[in-house]
Amino acid sequence: MDWQALRLSLLLAVATTVLLLPVSIFAGRWMAESSFRGKILLEAAIATPLVLPPTVIGYYLLVGMGAHSPLGAGFSELFGRPLVFNFSGLLIASVLVNLPFAIQPAQRAFESIPQDVRDAAQCCGMSFWRSLWAVDLPLAWPGVLTGLTLSFAHTLGEFGVVLMVGGAIPGETKTVSIAIYDQVQSLNFEGAGSMSLLLLLISLGLLVFVNLLGRYAGRLHAYRNV
Amino acid sequence: MPVDSMPTAMSELLVRLQQESPIPMDAELRCTGGQLLALVGPSGSGKTTLLRALAGLVQPKHGVISCGGETWFDSAAGHYLPARKRRVGYVPQHFALFPHLDVLHNVMSGMLHRAPETRVAAAHDLLERVNLAGLESRKPGQLSGGQQQRVAVARALAREPQVLLLDEPFSAVDHATRERLYGELAMLKQSLSMPMVMVTHDLREAMLLADEMCVLHRGRTLQTDKPLELVARPVSADVARLIGIRNIYHGEIAGHVPDLECTQLRFGAAMLKTPYRPELIPGSRVQWVIPSDGVVFHRRDRPSHTERENQLQGIVDTVHKLGEITRLAVRMDDEDRSLLWLDVPSHLARRNEIAVGVTATVSLTVAAIHIIDSTS
Numbered sequence: 074m075d076w077q078a079l080r081l082s083l084l085l086a087v088a089t090t091v092l093l094l095p096v097s098i099f100a101g102r103w104m105a106e107s108s109f110r111g112k113i114l115l116e117a118a119i120a121t122p123l124v125l126p127p128t129v130i131g132y133y134l135l136v137g138m139g140a141h142s143p144l145g146a147g148f149s150e151l152f153g154r155p156l157v158f159n160f161s162g163l164l165i166a167s168v169l170v171n172l173p174f175a176i177q178p179a180q181r182a183f184e185s186i187p188q189d190v191r192d193a194a195q196c197c198g199m200s201f202w203r204s205l206w207a208v209d210l211p212l213a214w215p216g217v218l219t220g221l222t223l224s225f226a227h228t229l230g231e232f233g234v235v236l237m238v239g240g241a242i243p244g245e246t247k248t249v250s251i252a253i254y255d256q257v258q259s260l261n262f263e264g265a266g267s268m269s270l271l272l273l274l275i276s277l278g279l280l281v282f283v284n285l286l287g288r289y290a291g292r293l294h295a296y297r298n299v
Numbered sequence: 300m301p302v303d304s305m306p307t308a309m310s311e312l313l314v315r316l317q318q319e320s321p322i323p324m325d326a327e328l329r330c331t332g333g334q335l336l337a338l339v340g341p342s343g344s345g346k347t348t349l350l351r352a353l354a355g356l357v358q359p360k361h362g363v364i365s366c367g368g369e370t371w372f373d374s375a376a377g378h379y380l381p382a383r384k385r386r387v388g389y390v391p392q393h394f395a396l397f398p399h400l401d402v403l404h405n406v407m408s409g410m411l412h413r414a415p416e417t418r419v420a421a422a423h424d425l426l427e428r429v430n431l432a433g434l435e436s437r438k439p440g441q442l443s444g445g446q447q448q449r450v451a452v453a454r455a456l457a458r459e460p461q462v463l464l465l466d467e468p469f470s471a472v473d474h475a476t477r478e479r480l481y482g483e484l485a486m487l488k489q490s491l492s493m494p495m496v497m498v499t500h501d502l503r504e505a506m507l508l509a510d511e512m513c514v515l516h517r518g519r520t521l522q523t524d525k526p527l528e529l530v531a532r533p534v535s536a537d538v539a540r541l542i543g544i545r546n547i548y549h550g551e552i553a554g555h556v557p558d559l560e561c562t563q564l565r566f567g568a569a570m571l572k573t574p575y576r577p578e579l580i581p582g583s584r585v586q587w588v589i590p591s592d593g594v595v596f597h598r599r600d601r602p603s604h605t606e607r608e609n610q611l612q613g614i615v616d617t618v619h620k621l622g623e624i625t626r627l628a629v630r631m632d633d634e635d636r637s638l639l640w641l642d643v644p645s646h647l648a649r650r651n652e653i654a655v656g657v658t659a660t661v662s663l664t665v666a667a668i669h670i671i672d673s674t675s
Contacts, residue, residue: 107503132503163377187395189391189395190395190396190397190398192354192391192395193381193387193389193395193396193397194356194386194397194408195356195381195382195383195407196354196355196356196382196383196387196388196455196481197383197408197411197454198411198412199383199411200406203411208397208407211399212397212399217392273342293398293399
């Protein structure tokens, strides 16, 4: 078991999830409530990481954050180190790749709040923030949490993008999925097996949790069908 | 007089709105404090859109909305108050209770303008007023439709609104509950001093509860009047149709008889006596209406005492048995070969052996005939 890689993976997953929390709430709510020209295009753009090969995403991120890109050059100027092949670059890549996992379930959850309930909140005199806190989040949190759980699970298992953007620098960018690959390459099937089993169990547990959330969300709105 | 140039009394709602799109609207409303104005019209006539505009949930293109001396919307001045800044009590069609909050907290949600320490007691008071004391800790999912409606009304009143807006408030409850809630709303209405606007497509509901009734069609307010007045004197054939009058005909003004205080109307071969309207020009073609309860059926075995009042004969064309009443259509012999609709008790229809093809004699009550003055 490569504990260092596991710790790095968990750190990356937690940091990604924390950064995606406000993104999923605000982007999800905004996408649910607004209709504008180009919304379909924006939704498709957010969903792209679901269908593109990770190597292709990794390639674009590598180019976009490389030393010759404005972002990479700016980062290097500010912090004195490159953005790619270190943890910061990996975190940015991870957040971008997980946008659809975080935003889509949150958007669906906000969309499931009936328009007249939102209207009622406004007619009660609630401001944007109060309505978000007192009505929208209590009704949509299972969707938000589902998105964050999926992002967490997905980050733990991400391989292609991590390899492209981060390489496999121990303690910096070598995550558990890359450690498994390395173990197999060096024919250490026992080490690869124990880490794979751990990832399998974590993923399975998280998906059971997501399904339970889905059932709970169904009950939250149930009274309207009585 | 356009509504915005009328003097504004305190606790009065004045509305004048126009727009072409996305939903056409051309509406003028006035509702004084303590009055209930029913907006009636078929589905898609823009009733709910108009109500949402009053609430501040949609912004119309042009016009003015003022309430209680406060201007909520004035397109010319570029002034628009969003819903959360208007003191509006809004009861949506399906009540829109907050499903995650119990009854007490649903009601307290409407009390953000009050000091926090006063909210619980005020919510208890309101729940008592709508007969829901004891159900404070229930969630909306544990309430019947009627109870949900009362929570929605309590939440709307919790806002201490300047206007109460009710969108089809009885459509989501069963028939028996609805009858009971009519009584409760009528009682509650007496204790309220703000203007109330209720959207409904149910004319009976509007007749029962409203002080004023406004007929809306394709976003346009066609006529506003007291319910009985509106049914007795629709300003146009469209209004008559929209409020369910089926007996709409063409005729010709034959002349006036000032001594008898009546105007004579030629309808086919018949000469009908109608209420005296000297402003109508003899010889002019007009439309006229009579509600079906203004038509009296003559027993076939014994003539009725109203036999001399506008007696007409025709052939029964349609017989619809609707439980205790039977709806008949009698074919007249005017140039349009019109149908005259009337309801008779089903036992009477049976005893008189009314069937399609038999000859029927009816009288048109003079006072119930209304000639539509197309020049007004």
